[in-house]
Amino acid sequence: MRNPGTMRIPGPPPHTPPVYRLWWYAMRLFVALVCIFLLAPILAIVPISFSSGSFLTYPLPGFSLQWYAEVFEPRPWMFALKNSLIVGSGATVLATTLGTLAALGLAKGNLPGRSAVNAFLISPMIVPLVITAVGVYFFFARIGLNASYPGLILGHTALAVPFVVITVTATLEGFDTNLIRAGQSLGAGPLRVFRRITLPLIAPGVASGAIFAFAISFDEVVVTVFLAGPAQRTLPRQMFDGIRENISPAILAVATLLVLVALALMVTIGLLKRRSDRLRGLHG
Amino acid sequence: MPPLPALRLRVYVMGRAMTVAVVQPGGLAEESRALKRALKRVERRRRLRAIGLIGPLFLFLAVVFALPIVLMLHRAVDNPEVVTHLPRTTEAIQGWEGDGTPGEPAFAALGQDLNEAFYARRLAEPARRLNYEITGFRSMIMATSRKLPRGEAPESWKRTFLDIDPAWSEPRYWQAIKDTAQPYTLHYLLAALDLRMTSDGGVVAAPKEQAIYRGLFGRTLWMAFVITAASLLMGYPLAYLMVNGGKATRGVLLIFVLLPFWTSLLVRTSAWVVLLQQEGLVNQALQWIGAIDDPVQLIYNRFGVYVGMVHILLPFMVMPIYAVMRGVPASHVQAAASLGATPFTAFRRVYLPQTVSGVGAGCLLVFILSVGFYITPALLGSPRDQMVSYFIAYYTNQTLNWGMASALGVILLAAILLLYAVFSRMLGLGRPRLA
Structure with a gap:
């Protein structure tokens, strides 16, 4: 036990030979550079979104909220946000419902061909997005679902579902099935056991799955490029065109707001995971 | 009892x-x-x-x-254009053996088919299909069908055709019609491998100016390999410190990995556009430290694609490695040290082998994801840095060559499924997890 009164300066363990000492510092320096690589680009765009000029370069000519004012105009950004929220919530509800049921089914075990079924359910993650997008585009063209909200929601649901299945399955893995047996032995029927025991225990996992599903839909471009018409233009679709044609600080203002969304999602997932581990009696 | x-x-x-x-x-x-x-x-x-x-x-x-x-x-194998839109010709051409100009019945059938398709405005599809066989065939068909006599059938269709364009006497055009008058074709799949079928059923290499797809697949795999290797090089030490660097370090590093992971792909791509442009921060910094005099081109080339894609895929490398490293007991390395191993030896002989499954899972994930990338190369690369996905989208949206788009899709999908099946078995991967 370290004496809490002394401050330990970070450094290699004592009595390390010089070559390893050097290695110790080199590795930390390298990892620090990797960390800069990971986070710096995301942070570097934030100040430009407050620029009073329209160039994307430093030094900034001055401070202004004009780009945020532009983003909060109804067209094109608020329209795109509305579409993203419609599609995202539809896909989230569908994917979470279907994915949670399937994860519960997979957890029941002793199903013939279980691993093959599981592989099929998560295959939308593996198949390249363009292939899914082109396939669904041709198919929906036949049945008249292209350029419609339901079509886009169905497409996003297919992409989001594997994340729900994986997240809920992980929650069910540490699940103490004795709790279910206890409930049954006390006379509860299957529905009641589900409502009173299973659901409260897996709720954080289901919520995490829902957040994953929403994040997937909210960030989806490739399938959207093919399936969405002008009336379903989503936020990422709008950004994609913006970056391709003329990238303005308004896009960086949207980007900054999306970083805040990412931060919120990350924190929520972290809290849900902690809650889920505690409910299942795990300590991480 | x-x-x-x-x-x-x-x-x-x-x-x-x-x-x-x-x-x-x-x-x-x-x-x-x-x-x-x-x-x-x-x-x-x-x-x-x-x-x-x-x-x-x-x-x-x-x-x-x-x-x-x-x-x-x-x-990818469907071939409906000629069969559907030129039905009489399809039937008439079957008897033709391929030598010399076909006789009057074939010309009459084609004349009636062209007239009918022209009026129904459905000539574009078979014309485009035939153009894949012989470049310039489309305009020949379009020009001919505009000049064909309407209503009354001419005395000799053959004469009429040859008067409009003498090229109709050349057997290669009729051979192209005969070759495409089949409900199914291997044309697209072979073309996607830089091959083509000859009229007698043999397979030969495609002409040089059309042989672009092997290069495309090669480039896609090479780029995915570079991105996977770079991610591993950066991700392994990062994951190592996350596990072995103490509790505070882990918390900080987790944020560095997870925040980009949750941030929209387009946000990160646009950030790189801003950073890597001519007057961007990276060029400014390089000039300021005196490494370069004039701004260098960092974007709309291969370098830009690599930087953007490694940035996006690095978390997918770190997380599986991190998950496996957490399960490696610290006592193993300590035991190796107590038996006299130097830190390097203990790492190489004891620690590294226990993390191989995480490394394999991470590499497989990053490789598979990068092979299918579309958005980032499209925004950060030049036309020469595009991967297979770009061409699938291009053929679907721009040239409407859906057979070619599907054939490229078949090969890409087959490659990925094969890769996944082989490596996941080799590595004994369980179900995928999200950290």
Whole structure:
């Protein structure tokens, strides 16, 4: 036990030979550079979104909220946000419902061909997005679902579902099935056991799955490029065109707001995971 | 001693009440059979319930995901244009053996087909299909069909055609029609491998100016390899410090990995556009430290694509490695050290082998994801840095060559599934996880 009164300066363990000492510092320096690589680009765009000029370069000519004012105009950004929220919530509800049921089914075990079924359910993650997008585009063209909200929601649901299945399955893995047996032995029927025991225990996992599903839909471009018409233009679709044609600080203002969304999602997932581990009696 | 009275108990098995005899030496066999039957019944019911729970999602994905992909793959061999829109010609050409100009019946059939398709405005499809066989065939067909006599059939269709364009006497055009007058074709799949079929059924290399696809697949795999290697180089030490660098370090590093992971792909791509442009921060910094005099081109080339894609995929490398490293007991390395191993040896012989499955999982994930990338190369690369996905989208949206788009899709999908099957078995990967 370290004496809490002394401050330990970070450094290699004592009595390390010089070559390893050097290695110790080199590795930390390298990892620090990797960390800069990971986070710096995301942070570097934030100040430009407050620029009073329209160039994307430093030094900034001055401070202004004009780009945020532009983003909060109804067209094109608020329209795109509305579409993203419609599609995202539809896909989230569908994917979470279907994915949670399937994860519960997979957890029941002793199903013939279980691993093959599981592989099929998560295959939308593996198949390249363009292939899914082109396939669904041709198919929906036949049945008249292209350029419609339901079509886009169905497409996003297919992409989001594997994340729900994986997240809920992980929650069910540490699940103490004795709790279910206890409930049954006390006379509860299957529905009641589900409502009173299973659901409260897996709720954080289901919520995490829902957040994953929403994040997937909210960030989806490739399938959207093919399936969405002008009336379903989503936020990422709008950004994609913006970056391709003329990238303005308004896009960086949207980007900054999306970083805040990412931060919120990350924190929520972290809290849900902690809650889920505690409910299942795990300590991480 | 008289037989013991049967002691019957009501028990609950998997939520279902049943009666079981516990002690009855005489009827034990009978009772155990009953118990077995009951258990089997419960088991069956459980299985049915599992199927009922998985069913909805299974059906959903079968209809919205698998069926569309199968239908698309079908397009890679589907060849309906000539058969559907030039039906008389399709029939008339079957008798032609390929030598010399065909006779009047073939010309008459083509004349009637062209007239009909021209009026129905459906000539574009077969003309485009035939143009894949011989460049310039489309305009020849379009020009001819504008000049064909309407209504009254001419005395000799053959003469009429040859008057409009003498090229109609050349057998190669008729050969192209005959070759494409089949409901299915290997044309697209072969073309996607830089091959083409000759009229006598042989397979030869495609002409040089059309042989671009092997290079495209090679480039895609090479880029995915570079990105995977770079991610591993950066991700392994990062994951190592996350696990072995103390609790505070882990918390900080987790944020560095997870925030980019949750940040929109387009946000990160636009950030790199801003940073890497001519007057961007990276060029400014390099000039400021005196490494370069004039701004260098960092974007809209291969370098830009690599930087952007490694940035996006690095978290997918770190997380599987991190998950495996957490399970490596610290005592193993300590034991190696106490037996006299230097830190390097202990790492190489004891630590590294125990993390191989995480490294494999991370590499597989990053490689598979990068092979299918589309958005980032499209925004950060030049036309020469595009991967297979870009061409699939291009053929679907721009040139409407859906057969070619599907053929490229078939090969890409087959490559990825093969890769996944081989490596996941080799590495003994379990189910994928999200950290």
